[in-house]
Amino acid sequence: MKISKKPLFTELCKVIAQNDIQSWKTCEFWNRVKLLGIENNNVNYQSIYRLLQCLVQENYLDSNYSNDDYSYTIYSETPLMDDFRIIFCNQVPSxxxxxxxxxxxxxxxxxxxxxxxxxxxxxxxxxxxxxxxxxxxxxxxxxxxxxxxxxxxxxxxxxxxxxxxxxxxxxx
Structure with a gap:
């Protein structure tokens, strides 16, 4: 899958592996990724946002995408997220x-x-x-x-x- 080659994919996987994603905003993902020591800048924030959009397109996340302000988009995991965790996060589903x-x-x-x-x-x-x-x-x-x-x-x-x-x- 091409998504695994994108910047900050590994860091986002760590966040996904450790959390149940229900009604998260983009900033919640970003704040957890920053805790992993990632530099706080717009390029990295955009990378996380693009990764989230890929996860939505692949049906791992549901979103209520907002064209007006993407920072208010709400994400929740789908049942397919367990497959994602198994494949990319080396985590057995709960x-x-x-x-x-x-x-x-x-x-x-x-x-x-x-x-x-x-x-x-x-x-x-x-x-x-x-x-x-x-x-x-x-x-x-x-x-x-x-x-x-x-x-x-x-x-x-x-x-x-x-x-x-x-x-x-x-x-x-």
């Missing part, structure tokens, strides 16, 4: 990040199952003589949906519980 990836996988399975049920409904219209067999497949898929929803709900509850405990610990 248990919460693993849970988020698992949650995303269940969301995709749910969407796929719902699409499959829709297709079965369409097939019933095209092949009315196979209605019973198609209904059996629909019921199997609905049972699968119930299982996926329960698993997804359990993961979401666990993530919420962990994040709540983290916030309580931070306040104390």
């Amino acid at each position: 248990p919460v990040n693993k849970l988020q990836l698992k949650n995303q996988a269940f969301s995709e399975k749910l969407d796929s199952a719902l699409e499959e049920i829709k297709e079965y409904e369409n097939l019933k219209v095209l092949f009315p003589d196979l209605k019973q067999e198609i209904d059996e497949l629909i019921q199997l898929k609905k049972n699968e949906l119930i299982k996926f929803k329960a698993q997804k709900k359990a993961i979401e509850a666990l993530i919420t519980h962990i994040n709540h405990n983290k916030n309580v610990t931070k306040k104390n």
